[in-house]
Amino acid sequence: MAAADAVAAGQSxxxxxxIEGLTKQFGRSKAVDDVSLDIDPGSFFxxxxxxxxxxTTTLMMVAGFVHPTxxxxxxxxxxxxxxxxxxxQLGMVFQNYAVFPHLTVFQNIAFPLEVRxxxxxxxRRRVGEMLELVRLSGYEQRLPRQLSGGEQQRVALARALVxxxxxxxxxxxxxxxxxNLRTHMQGELKQIQQRLHVTVVYVTHDQEEALTMSDRLxxxxxxxxxxxxxxxxxxxxxxxxxxxxFLGESSFIAGTVVDAGDGSAARMRTGAGVELSGRAASxxxxxxxxxxxxxxxxxxxxxxxAAGMNHSPGRVTGAVYAGDTTRYTVDIGAGEAVTVKLQNxxxxxxxxxxxxxxxxxxxxxxxxxxxxxxxxxG
Amino acid sequence: xxxxxxxAAAPIVGTTPDQIAEARDRRRxxxxxxxxxxxxxxxxxxxxxxxxxxSVYKDxxxxxxxxxxxxxxxxxxxxxLTFRTxxxxxxxxxxxxxxxxxxxxxxxxxxxxxxxxxxxxxxxxSLIVRTYAWMVLLGRLGLVNELLRKLSLIAEPLPLLYSTTxxxxxxxxxxxPFMVLTAFSxxxxxxxxxxxxxxxxxxxxxxxxxxxFLPLSMPGIAGGMILVFIMSLGFFITPRLMGGPSDLxxxxxxxxxxxxxxxxxxxxxxxxxxxxxTLVGFFAYSRLVRLERMFEGTR
Ligand SMILES: Nc1ncnc2c1ncn2[C@@H]1O[C@H](COP(=O)(O)OP(=O)(O)OP(=O)(O)O)[C@@H](O)[C@H]1O
Ligand SMILES: [Mg+2]
Numbered sequence: 001m002a003a004a005d006a007v008a009a010g011q012s013x014x015x016x017x018x019i020e021g022l023t024k025q026f027g028r029s030k031a032v033d034d035v036s037l038d039i040d041p042g043s044f045f046x047x048x049x050x051x052x053x054x055x056t057t058t059l060m061m062v063a064g065f066v067h068p069t070x071x072x073x074x075x076x077x078x079x080x081x082x083x084x085x086x087x088x089q090l091g092m093v094f095q096n097y098a099v100f101p102h103l104t105v106f107q108n109i110a111f112p113l114e115v116r117x118x119x120x121x122x123x124r125r126r127v128g129e130m131l132e133l134v135r136l137s138g139y140e141q142r143l144p145r146q147l148s149g150g151e152q153q154r155v156a157l158a159r160a161l162v163x164x165x166x167x168x169x170x171x172x173x174x175x176x177x178x179x180n181l182r183t184h185m186q187g188e189l190k191q192i193q194q195r196l197h198v199t200v201v202y203v204t205h206d207q208e209e210a211l212t213m214s215d216r217l218x219x220x221x222x223x224x225x226x227x228x229x230x231x232x233x234x235x236x237x238x239x240x241x242x243x244x245x246f247l248g249e250s251s252f253i254a255g256t257v258v259d260a261g262d263g264s265a266a267r268m269r270t271g272a273g274v275e276l277s278g279r280a281a282s283x284x285x286x287x288x289x290x291x292x293x294x295x296x297x298x299x300x301x302x303x304x305x306a307a308g309m310n311h312s313p314g315r316v317t318g319a320v321y322a323g324d325t326t327r328y329t330v331d332i333g334a335g336e337a338v339t340v341k342l343q344n345x346x347x348x349x350x351x352x353x354x355x356x357x358x359x360x361x362x363x364x365x366x367x368x369x370x371x372x373x374x375x376x377x378g
Numbered sequence: 379x380x381x382x383x384x385x386a387a388a389p390i391v392g393t394t395p396d397q398i399a400e401a402r403d404r405r406r407x408x409x410x411x412x413x414x415x416x417x418x419x420x421x422x423x424x425x426x427x428x429x430x431x432x433s434v435y436k437d438x439x440x441x442x443x444x445x446x447x448x449x450x451x452x453x454x455x456x457x458x459l460t461f462r463t464x465x466x467x468x469x470x471x472x473x474x475x476x477x478x479x480x481x482x483x484x485x486x487x488x489x490x491x492x493x494x495x496x497x498x499x500x501x502x503x504s505l506i507v508r509t510y511a512w513m514v515l516l517g518r519l520g521l522v523n524e525l526l527r528k529l530s531l532i533a534e535p536l537p538l539l540y541s542t543t544x545x546x547x548x549x550x551x552x553x554x555p556f557m558v559l560t561a562f563s564x565x566x567x568x569x570x571x572x573x574x575x576x577x578x579x580x581x582x583x584x585x586x587x588x589x590x591f592l593p594l595s596m597p598g599i600a601g602g603m604i605l606v607f608i609m610s611l612g613f614f615i616t617p618r619l620m621g622g623p624s625d626l627x628x629x630x631x632x633x634x635x636x637x638x639x640x641x642x643x644x645x646x647x648x649x650x651x652x653x654x655x656t657l658v659g660f661f662a663y664s665r666l667v668r669l670e671r672m673f674e675g676t677r
Pocket of ligand 2: 055057058
């Protein structure tokens with residue numbers, strides 16, 4: 001990718017973005033409530049959350065289209081909350097592309113350079129590089145209505161990058177594309193971001209997209225940041241019931257704390273009388289009602305009982321074959337069921353409803369959440 | 379005819395039963411147009427043809443009414459004056475109407491609806507009544523002159539009424555809503571996200587307006603201007619009541635020929651020329667409005 005290298009050479013690397021106590025109130029409700037984030041320069045950072053959780057509002061405050069009720073935003077150490085959008089020098093890709101319908105592809109991409117009064121020869125060269133980068137060379141004279149959705153999206157991306165912003169903001173840029181094209185564009189986006197070392201702040205409600213593309217991500221709920229971390233941290237160690245439910249799949253077993261441990265390791269007893277060890281998501285006390293969350297792929301079946309593992313007998317009540325894996329619903333007594341996902345390897349014995357299935361799993365892969373959080377957390 | 383068409387089309391390569399059915403549907407749809415078409419023939423085409431016939435017939439076919447129209451300078455002068463007045467009114471409507479529509483589009487929905495009602499409210503009152511109201515305001519002892527005199531801005535009352543100024547004020551007032559509504563409807567269709575995108579790409583307010591909003595609102599400007607222009611060409615009551623003796627519009631001339639001179643053929647010739655000019659205007663209008671479609675996603 002010669003074009004990318006040429007562009008990268010002219011690109012100052014990404015800027016750090018810091019958000020402090022950012023709040024936006026619409027009438028009496030807070031769309032964004034005291035959000036603070038530290039985004040490393042050159043990293044891919046994602047805001048993930050359900051509809052209405054305040055992702056767009058947060059991004060729009062960074063872009064300058066929504067005025068914060070409180071809080072400050074720093075880009076490269078400089079406070080920008082008081083600046084209008086055009087003075088923030090941030091690239092932005094909108095969900096509906098917002099490609100100018102009366103301008104050709106070339107004119108669209110040249111737009112940011114023209115408003116900056118860049119000389120014509122430079123404009124031609126840099127637009128050419130961008131077209132090559134997003135693989136639209138030869139489309140210069142087309143109007144947006146002659147382009148497919150994916151092509152329009154790439155024009156929007158090239159246009160947002162051509163003036164070499166140090167931060168690129170994207171609000172669900174791929175949501176309108178079909179599944180195949182979306183996967184393809186995810187790869188291209190990530191590749192371009194790594195080439196240009198631009199800081200990306202990305203909004204999505206697609207958890208798979210967030211997990212595969214981000215260096216770090218923030219899970220938002222009801223205007224607040226619930227948890228920030230790498231995809232691995234968020235998936236393996238969700239800090240709240242909401243994060244565990246929203247990102248990936250979990251089974252939850254209800255019980256009460258029998259040993260609060262040293263703050264992180266705790267023991268609980270399930271309704272069926274089985275004792276489990278796990279990591280406490282937040283400090284627990286003995287007798288407290290808790291839910292133990294376990295990802296479906298963490299279960300081992302029919303192994304020899306190993307010391308230090310959690311164990312539970314179980315009985316298969318349902319099996320769904322999904323090609324590479326089979327998902328079993330397993331009754332573990334006292335009316336509780338867990339989902340177990342097993343690879344369909346040669347050795348794996350297929351089980352039918354009614355078969356017994358002894359489960360074991362590691363305490364490090366068991367997270368204990370206070371149960372009362374369920375009421376308002378998820 | 380219908381059966382013939384389908385029968386002849388069938389053997390042609392590439393003509394599928396679907397296409398034949400489609401053609402039949404199209405003919406059926408055309409049938410729906412029949413009642414209004416018949417009505418139009420009676421109340422519009424027939425009188426217009428009669429008018430055209432009258433303009434070339436008096437004791438045998440003759441072009442002498444057209445000859446007179448083009449030979450005597452006064453008629454061409456009136457035609458020219460009509461054009462000039464229409465053009466001035468159009469420009470005034472643009473200068474006043476475009477910013478008004480622009481402000482309207484930016485308002486919150488409730489206020490916008492309210493002000494739109496204010497814009498169309500005058501249509502509920504007869505134009506004659508509204509014109510008389512203006513005359514009360516603009517007369518030598520009218521509100522405007524009195525106010526200016528009280529403020530010592532003028533010593534003598536301004537000739538606001540019975541003058542070209544009066545005609546222009548009255549016509550601009552009467553036609554402004556058409557400009558505002560046409561421009562507004564086009565502006566309303568412009569995606570606000572585009573202007574925001576322009577800002578995010580570094581464009582200031584003026585640049586975003588000039589490079590994005592203005593070109594996208596062009597169909598509204600063009601449409602509104604042509605609409606106002608065509609309507610002012612035929613304006614009659616307002617210039618007659620509010621204009622001066624020299625503000626003779628072609629429509630007033632026609633009325634004069636019909637009512638006083640009783641020279642129907644000549645009035646018909648004048649009307650035919652006005653009709654021709656108006657038709658040219660409409661043609662230009664339809665061409666420009668097609669521009670609008672260029673900006674849409676599909677064609
Ligand atoms: N201009 C506004 N006026 C009033 N309320 C608003 C406004 N914009 C957003 N909100 C509210 O703020 C909350 C957050 O909205 P926001 O658009 O940021 O959500 P989001 O996380 O981007 O959701 P989605 O995934 O559906 O795009 C919502 O409850 C929304 O109704
Ligand atoms: Mg959103």
